[in-house]
Amino acid sequence: MTTETGLASQAETARHRAPTRAMSTGRAGDRIFAGAARGSGITVLAIIAAIGVFLVWKAIPALQANEAGFLTSQEWNPNANPPKFGIAQLAFGTVMSSLLAMLMATPVAVGIALFIAFYSPRRVASGLGYVVDLLAAVPSIVYGLWGLAVLAPHMEGISAGLNSALGWIPLFGGDSPGKNSIFTASVVLAIMILPIISSISREVFLQVPRAHVEASLALGATRWEMIRMSVLPYGRSGVIGASMLGLGRAMGETIAVAMVLTYVPGINLHLLEDGGATFAANIANSFAEATENGRGALIASGLVLFVITLLVNMAARAVVARRKEFT
Amino acid sequence: MAKRIEVSGLHAYYGGVHAIEDISMTIEPRSVTAFIGPSGCGKSTFLRTLNRMHEVIPGARVEGKVMLDDDDLYGPSVDPVAVRRTVGMVFQRPNPFPTMSIYDNVAAGLKLNGVRGKGKLDDVVEESLRGANLWNEVKDRLGRPGAGLSGGQQQRLCIARAIAVQPQVLLMDEPCSALDPISTLAIEDLIAKLKDQYTIVIVTHNMQQAARVSDRTAFFTIAGTGKPGKLIEIDDTSKIFTKPEQQATEDYITGRFG
Numbered sequence: 001m002t003t004e005t006g007l008a009s010q011a012e013t014a015r016h017r018a019p020t021r022a023m024s025t026g027r028a029g030d031r032i033f034a035g036a037a038r039g040s041g042i043t044v045l046a047i048i049a050a051i052g053v054f055l056v057w058k059a060i061p062a063l064q065a066n067e068a069g070f071l072t073s074q075e076w077n078p079n080a081n082p083p084k085f086g087i088a089q090l091a092f093g094t095v096m097s098s099l100l101a102m103l104m105a106t107p108v109a110v111g112i113a114l115f116i117a118f119y120s121p122r123r124v125a126s127g128l129g130y131v132v133d134l135l136a137a138v139p140s141i142v143y144g145l146w147g148l149a150v151l152a153p154h155m156e157g158i159s160a161g162l163n164s165a166l167g168w169i170p171l172f173g174g175d176s177p178g179k180n181s182i183f184t185a186s187v188v189l190a191i192m193i194l195p196i197i198s199s200i201s202r203e204v205f206l207q208v209p210r211a212h213v214e215a216s217l218a219l220g221a222t223r224w225e226m227i228r229m230s231v232l233p234y235g236r237s238g239v240i241g242a243s244m245l246g247l248g249r250a251m252g253e254t255i256a257v258a259m260v261l262t263y264v265p266g267i268n269l270h271l272l273e274d275g276g277a278t279f280a281a282n283i284a285n286s287f288a289e290a291t292e293n294g295r296g297a298l299i300a301s302g303l304v305l306f307v308i309t310l311l312v313n314m315a316a317r318a319v320v321a322r323r324k325e326f327t
Numbered sequence: 328m329a330k331r332i333e334v335s336g337l338h339a340y341y342g343g344v345h346a347i348e349d350i351s352m353t354i355e356p357r358s359v360t361a362f363i364g365p366s367g368c369g370k371s372t373f374l375r376t377l378n379r380m381h382e383v384i385p386g387a388r389v390e391g392k393v394m395l396d397d398d399d400l401y402g403p404s405v406d407p408v409a410v411r412r413t414v415g416m417v418f419q420r421p422n423p424f425p426t427m428s429i430y431d432n433v434a435a436g437l438k439l440n441g442v443r444g445k446g447k448l449d450d451v452v453e454e455s456l457r458g459a460n461l462w463n464e465v466k467d468r469l470g471r472p473g474a475g476l477s478g479g480q481q482q483r484l485c486i487a488r489a490i491a492v493q494p495q496v497l498l499m500d501e502p503c504s505a506l507d508p509i510s511t512l513a514i515e516d517l518i519a520k521l522k523d524q525y526t527i528v529i530v531t532h533n534m535q536q537a538a539r540v541s542d543r544t545a546f547f548t549i550a551g552t553g554k555p556g557k558l559i560e561i562d563d564t565s566k567i568f569t570k571p572e573q574q575a576t577e578d579y580i581t582g583r584f585g
């Protein structure tokens with residue numbers, strides 16, 4: 001055991017030494033390239049840090065002037081005197097609309113991905129995959145217009161139906177289901193994040209090793225049984241990661257949500273009723289008319305959104321990375 | 328449980344590529360038949376036509392007839408899924424379901440067949456693992472992942488999984504080629520034991536192995552690259568390895584041919 005570790009550490013040091021030696025004898029080109037690569041890396045980090053410092057710098061005075069609890073207040077009056085603002089309503093709207101969007105988009109996206117990967121004839125598969133990917137290229141202002149002009153009028157009836165059928169669930173309750181609700185926004189968001197979830201899931205499914213697929217087929221599995229035994233277990237964490245990336249994207253979506261939602265102050269648990277606000281939509285809607293203090297408040301709310309999406313994305317990446325380890 | 332396989336005039340294609348040509352043979356029940364021949368001559372392809380696994384490859388198709396006793400495997404109303412439940416298969420590289428426990432791997436086929444009830448499953452899992460000479464090594468860790476076993480154990484797990492559904496026929500494509508000599512011996516012992524109950528077909532590149540485990544041996548070859556593989560002869564193993572009918576067979580087994 002000891003000799004083994006000894007040998008291993010010797011090999012380790014030898015490995016460490018080798019590149020050092022190569023570097024010292026390396027030619028000028030290598031050094032220039034290494035310097036340029038390191039330089040650009042540092043520049044990117046410096047820019048990010050500078051942006052961060054600038055935003056925090058701008059946010060601090062507004063936060064200091066704030067007379068309400070920044071994390072707990074549902075009010076958003078940063079332009080008033082004294083300024084009173086908090087992110088509770090924004091956080092609620094953002095998280096709810098994105099979670100709902102993810103819940104609606106994931107099953108559909110996985111279904112599309114499975115269909116493309118295992119059911120459709122090959123020519124249809126590539127065409128369909130292309131169309132789904134194309135959805136990602138539609139500008140979000142177009143989704144906003146569509147949501148407002150086409151979807152919202154239909155949502156009135158759907159929301160009323162859901163409200164009468166599922167009204168006993170608080171989120172679907174309320175007396176006046178409308179069309180400019182968080183629910184409508186989440187449907188638009190679901191369509192917007194469908195492509196990313198679907199294309200990542202499809203990639204994951206296509207990577208399922210043939211050996212796993214044949215293992216279940218040779219046991220006499222039907223195609224659906226094969227998917228359940230071989231494909232879904234292999235792809236599960238990839239799909240979870242994909243839907244969390246979709247969640248992150250939905251949280252940051254601005255203009256489509258801003259167009260669909262009608263702002264009504266205060267948290268309303270009844271998601272089918274008009275009203276609601278999200279971080280991004282609130283910034284887009286109020287930045288232009290904001291006072292100095294109002295801008296600082298919006299920037300502070302933007303920082304909170306940044307932290308939330310960063311956490312979601314990091315979690316998504318961790319899930320996807322664990323899948324790599326496992327395969 | 329074992330059944331006789333009768334193949335006549337069988338051709339297999341990969342898209343436009345003609346992989347095997349006009350194969351006819353009879354595979355006896357309760358015996359081990361070995362397929363030998365140079366690489367690329369179509370042994371795996373032929374083996375996979377016997378449980379309709381060939382056609383899961385996009386563009387692949389089969390012509391000809393395969394009878395399992397009185398059933399035509401390629402009959403118009405035959406469901407390939409049902410065929411694969413009757414004709415089990417073990418692959419060259421062990422492929423247990425990686426997310427499933429040892430127990431669930433063995434029970435997987437049973438669950439597909441709708442077997443429920445823990446008592447029944449427990450019995451079959453134990454019986455199959457004993458049948459695959461693996462029970463003693465894993466009985467204390469049935470809940471652990473199948474992927475955590477050694478290669479040889481994984482291959483025996485795959486055999487247990489295949490025999491758990493009590494197939495009529497067991498097809499094995501180079502089941503020992505990824506294994507060390509001791510695990511190989513374990514599998515060969517297992518094959519000798521299983522042939523009392525099953526019709527076994529094994530592809531192997533190892534002549535000694537073919538000589539050791541099989542009752543009948545089929546020799547395949549290929550005329551040249553791009554040509555389809557052909558069956559040269561099938562006969563009792565002792566005959567093939569001592570005085571085969573065909574010169575090509577003799578050349579191959581004496582090592583005078585690639």
Ligand SMILES: Nc1ncnc2c1ncn2[C@@H]1O[C@H](COP(=O)(O)OP(=O)(O)OP(=O)(O)O)[C@@H](O)[C@H]1O
Nearest residue numbers: 341344346365366367368369370371372373384556
């Ligand atoms: N998936 C495939 N697509 C196209 N051609 C294939 C495919 N699999 C095999 N072939 C071709 O079919 C022929 C027979 O291959 P096969 O794998 O059956 O040979 P084999 O006798 O099993 O060889 P080995 O001993 O190396 O396993 C070869 O020419 C091979 O290139």
Ligand SMILES: [Mg+2]
Nearest residue numbers: 370371372500
């Ligand atoms: Mg082969």
